[in-house]
Every structure is written in C-alpha cells, then in structure tokens.
Amino acid sequence: MRRIKTRIAILYGVGLLAVLLPIIAAVLLAEHRSLEQQKDRANRIASEILYRAHRVTDQLAAAVLELNASSGAERCSDANLDLMRKLVVKSNLLIDVGYIDNQEMVCSSFGRHAYRVGLPTYRGGGGYDVRTQVEHPLLPGSRLLISTDHKTGFSALIHEGAVLDVAPADSSRLTYGVFGVRSKTELFHHGAFDPGWLSRIGNAHATTFFDGSRIVAWSRSGRYDFAAYAAIPRSEIDHSWGQAMLVLVPVGIGAGLVLALVVAQLVRLQRTLSTALRDALKNDEFFLAYQPIVDLASGRWVGAEALLRWRNANGVMVSPDVFIPEAERSHLIERVTERVVQLLVQDAAELLRERPDFHIAINLSAQDFSNAALPDRLRGACAQMRVHPRSLHIEATERVFLDVGQTRKTVAALRAQGHVVSIDDFGTGYSSLSYLTEFELDCLKIDKCFVSTIGTQAVTRNVIGHIIEMAKSLQLRMIAEGVETQEQATYLREHGVEFAQGWLYAKAMDIRQLVQKLDTAKS
Numbered sequence: 001m002r003r004i005k006t007r008i009a010i011l012y013g014v015g016l017l018a019v020l021l022p023i024i025a026a027v028l029l030a031e032h033r034s035l036e037q038q039k040d041r042a043n044r045i046a047s048e049i050l051y052r053a054h055r056v057t058d059q060l061a062a063a064v065l066e067l068n069a070s071s072g073a074e075r076c077s078d079a080n081l082d083l084m085r086k087l088v089v090k091s092n093l094l095i096d097v098g099y100i101d102n103q104e105m106v107c108s109s110f111g112r113h114a115y116r117v118g119l120p121t122y123r124g125g126g127g128y129d130v131r132t133q134v135e136h137p138l139l140p141g142s143r144l145l146i147s148t149d150h151k152t153g154f155s156a157l158i159h160e161g162a163v164l165d166v167a168p169a170d171s172s173r174l175t176y177g178v179f180g181v182r183s184k185t186e187l188f189h190h191g192a193f194d195p196g197w198l199s200r201i202g203n204a205h206a207t208t209f210f211d212g213s214r215i216v217a218w219s220r221s222g223r224y225d226f227a228a229y230a231a232i233p234r235s236e237i238d239h240s241w242g243q244a245m246l247v248l249v250p251v252g253i254g255a256g257l258v259l260a261l262v263v264a265q266l267v268r269l270q271r272t273l274s275t276a277l278r279d280a281l282k283n284d285e286f287f288l289a290y291q292p293i294v295d296l297a298s299g300r301w302v303g304a305e306a307l308l309r310w311r312n313a314n315g316v317m318v319s320p321d322v323f324i325p326e327a328e329r330s331h332l333i334e335r336v337t338e339r340v341v342q343l344l345v346q347d348a349a350e351l352l353r354e355r356p357d358f359h360i361a362i363n364l365s366a367q368d369f370s371n372a373a374l375p376d377r378l379r380g381a382c383a384q385m386r387v388h389p390r391s392l393h394i395e396a397t398e399r400v401f402l403d404v405g406q407t408r409k410t411v412a413a414l415r416a417q418g419h420v421v422s423i424d425d426f427g428t429g430y431s432s433l434s435y436l437t438e439f440e441l442d443c444l445k446i447d448k449c450f451v452s453t454i455g456t457q458a459v460t461r462n463v464i465g466h467i468i469e470m471a472k473s474l475q476l477r478m479i480a481e482g483v484e485t486q487e488q489a490t491y492l493r494e495h496g497v498e499f500a501q502g503w504l505y506a507k508a509m510d511i512r513q514l515v516q517k518l519d520t521a522k523s
C-alpha cells in the first residue's frame with residue numbers, strides 16, 4: 001500500500017513538473033528570443049546606416065572631385081556655378097555644392113551669397129574637412145554635413161537625414177549614428193554615442209554586446225574611416241520580452257495542462273485497474289479456461305494448462321497479459337493465485353481423480369515462489385481434491401525471480417512433494433539460462449515466438465534447434481507452446497519434442513468441454 005502511495009506521489013510530482021517545466025521553459029525561451037530579436041534589430045539598423053553612409057560619402061567625394069577637375073582658377077565662375085547646379089540636380093542626396101573660403105560659403109548651386117559655416121569639426125582622412133550640424137540659411141532647421149576639399153575649398157552638403165532616417169518613428173529611445181574611428185568624433189548621430197563602448201569594441205570590425213543597459217551593434221566600414229552603430233535600451237528588450245511572453249506563456253500553460261491531464265489520467269487508470277482487480281476478487285469475476293497439452297507421438301491429450309480469465313462487471317474480457325502484470329505490480333498476485341487454486345479445486349477434482357495419468361498445470365508468478373507457505377497450500381489443495389500432487393503441474397513464468405534463495409527452496413519443496421515444475425516462456429527472458437542451472441526443473445516450455453519461426457526465413461529460426469538440444473542435454477522434458485500448423489508439429493516431433501500445446505489442437509475451453517472431449521476420445 002505504501003509503495004502504491006509513493007508511486008502516486010511520484011506521479012503527482014511528475015504532474016506538477018509537467019505544468020511548471022513548460023512555463024519555466026516558455027519564460028526562458030521568451031527572454032532568450034527577445035534578446036536575440038533585439039540583437040538582430042540593432043544589427044539591421046547599423047547595417048542600414050553603414051550602407052547609407054557609404055552612398056552619401058561616395059556622392060560627396062564624386063561631386064568635389066568633379067569640381068576639382070573643372071578648369072579655371074576662379075572658383076565661383078559662371079561655368080562652375082553651372083556645374084554646381086548640375087551636380088545637385090544629378091544627385092539624389094546632395095543638398096548643395098559650393099566653394100568655402102575662410103569659414104564662409106562664398107558661392108554654391110544657390111548662387112553667390114556668402115554665409116558663415118564656421119570652423120571644421122575635424123579634418124578627416126584623405127584631406128577632407130568635415131563640418132557637422134550646420135544650418136543652411138535658406139533651409140531653416142536643417143542639420144547638414146559639409147565635406148570640403150581643404151586644398152581647393154570645393155564642398156558638398158548633405159542632409160543628416162540621408163543617413164539617419166532609418167528607424168521607425170517610435171524609435172526615439174534608440175541611439176544610432178556614424179562614428180569617425182580614428183578621429184573619435186560623431187559624424188551623424190541620433191542620441192549620444194557612449195565613449196565607454198570603445199573599450200568593449202576594441203579593434204572589432206563588427207560586434208554586438210550588452211553594456212548592462214543597452215544592446216549595442218557596431219559595424220565598421222571597409223572603405224572609409226567610420227563605423228555605424230545602433231543601441232537599443234533595456235526598456236525595449238523588456239517590451240519585446242513581454243510581447244513574447246504573451247504568446248509563449250499561454251502556450252507553455254496549455255502544454256503543461258495537457259501533460260498534467262495525461263498524468264492525471266495515468267494515475268486514475270493505475271488506481272482503477274488495481275481497484276477493479278480487488279473488486280474482481282471480491283465479486284468472483286474470475287474463472288479458468290483449460291488448454292489441452294498433447295503428446296506429439298500419439299496425439300493423446302495428456303494434460304491441460306489452466307489459464308485465468310477475467311470477465312469484468314461490464315461483461316468485458318480483460319486479457320491476462322494486462323491484469324497479471326498489474327496484479328504483480330500492486331502485490332495482489334498472491335490473492336490471484338489463491339483464487340486460481342480455489343477455482344481449480346472446484347473445477348478439476350473429479351476429472352483428476354478419475355484420470356490419474358492426466359494433469360493440470362497452473363501458472364505461478366515470481367512472487368508466489370517467494371512465498372514459503374506455497375508448497376503446503378498446494379499439498380492441501382491436492383489433499384482436498386484427493387489426487388496425487390503429480391496431477392498438479394506448476395509453470396514458473398520466466399520473469400525475474402525476486403528471491404533466488406527462497407525460490408530454490410520452494411521449487412525443491414514442490415518437486416519433493418511430487419509436482420512437476422516447468423519453466424514457462426523459455427527464451428523470452430534475459431536470465432533463462434541461469435535459471436536452468438540455478439533451479440532444478442522437470443520441464444521446459446518453448447515459447448511460441450520460437451515455434452512460429454519453424455519453416456520461415458526469420459533470422460531467429462535456428463534458435464529453436466539450440467533450445468531443443470540444450471533441453472535434451474539437461475534431460476528436461478519439452479512442451480512446445482503456440483503450435484498452429486502441422487508443419488510445426490512435424491518438425492517438433494521429428495526433433496524429439498514430446499508435448500505440444502496450441503490452436504492446431506484446441507483453444508482454451510471450460511472444464512465441461514474438456515471433460516466431454518476427453519470422454520469422446522476415450523470411447
């Protein structure tokens with residue numbers, strides 16, 4: 001009883017885990033997914049900015065180069081102003097092209113109109129001066145970048161948006177831009193670049209990291225001395241984590257509930273089957289069916305195996321392959337065996353008394369052999385039937401014997417009082433061979449799975465030959481189980497197997513039918 005309770009407690013534990021594990025897994029997965037998603041997002045923004053920065057820089061350089069190549073010493077000649085206009089029209093990014101002298105834009109595609117542009121923010125590689133965040137007097141509120149050839153003064157202007165307008169409108173919390181690597185200056189930026197990132201970045205060409213509050217992606221240009229970066233704050237991570245949780249946690253809970261239901265059903269089934277077995281014992285739902293054992297040489301029925309049958313309260317037949325293992329598990333098998341003995345005494349006393357050379361075999365489980373009182377109980381049963389114990393054979397189902405010492409004693413006691421003891425289903429368990437040497441037995445039942453290979457191409461078809469040879473060398477009698485064809489019977493007889501049992505001869509029947517058939521065979 002304690003073991004059943006422990007098993008149920010374990011099953012409930014498993015049920016609880018079944019609910020919790022998918023939820024925990026969903027939470028962890030949501031967190032991981034959200035972090036990965038935000039890393040991807042940061043990388044995508046940085047790549048887009050780098051792409052745009054390349055395009056813009058290419059156009060700035062091309063425009064200045066074309067102006068540099070124009071003839072004439074006078075920078076603001078009509079021809080140059082014309083070229084400046086053409087360059088702006090041709091480009092899809094340039095706002096203006098002009099000539100800067102001494103912190104002043106002297107002329108540009110807009111005409112000759114001097115306005116101050118101030119000192120360069122820094123001098124970049126390749127002899128270019130760069131001014132950032134310049135407001136054009138004709139474009140109020142504009143934030144422009146001006147790139148100037150410091151030898152010729154020719155300059156090109158672009159709007160910062162040409163590089164920075166990458167993220168959706170709700171991205172005010174994001175930080176991104178273009179950073180001059182050697183000069184350590186910001187060329188374009190939306191939000192401030194954190195100089196602390198530089199130690200994390202080191203010489204990396206591309207990297208993504210979490211700085212404790214933001215996910216930062218960094219991608220350096222292979223052609224120019226700048227890198228694009230994007231940083232996403234923790235609040236965004238939490239936001240997308242929350243969204244992922246909204247989907248994953250219900251899925252986790254759903255999966256957990258389904259698992260829990262399955263476990264609950266298993267617990268219920270376990271309980272109901274063992275409870276039903278107890279009820280069956282109380283309500284007398286068991287009966288015996290007898291399958292004849294045939295002498296292969298003469299065809300005579302020399303005995304029968306008693307097979308237990310259970311018709312439950314709903315009239316459904318439950319297979320012994322289901323209820324015997326359950327009875328063993330729930331420690332009801334001794335009570336089941338006791339019922340078999342009682343049924344046998346009721347059914348077979350007369351038959352066995354009248355036919356002293358006929359026997360009936362009953363099946364016992366491993367736990368029965370650990371029961372020291374069993375030999376006495378069987379002797380009592382034989383006394384009650386007034387038959388010799390040799391009329392009652394025992395089949396030891398060859399599953400694991402629990403207590404080898406006690407089993408050996410029980411087998412010896414059973415044989416000593418005259419019962420014939422067979423090992424059942426020989427060859428299907430993993431310790432068959434050791435049992436043969438461990439316990440002294442009379443008879444070996446060759447399992448039907450070997451009999452069925454006779455005359456087939458199955459890889460195991462030779463095994464039956466070995467089993468037969470081994471039984472002979474140990475001087476054990478043999479009963480072949482599950483004989484269904486004449487070919488099998490012939491093979492077995494020719495190889496020296498004495499007895500057989502199977503549908504070729506008869507299926508299991510009730511005691512009345514058995515007696516009837518035996519009587520007709522006799523007359």
Ligand code: C2E
Binds near residue numbers: 321503
């Ligand atoms: P087993 O002792 O090896 O019984 C032989 C099984 O093979 C029986 O199945 C029988 O109906 C079946 N059988 C007989 N001839 C043929 C045939 O020609 N072809 C095929 N395919 N099958 C055949 P059953 O009655 O379903 O019993 C299954 C198992 O349940 C038995 O195997 C035995 O291990 C166990 N069992 C049955 N009654 C008892 C019992 O009273 N006590 C215990 N402990 N176990 C029992």
Ligand code: MG
Binds near residue numbers: 305363395424
């Ligand atoms: Mg058997």
Ligand code: MG
Binds near residue numbers: 481
């Ligand atoms: Mg068997």
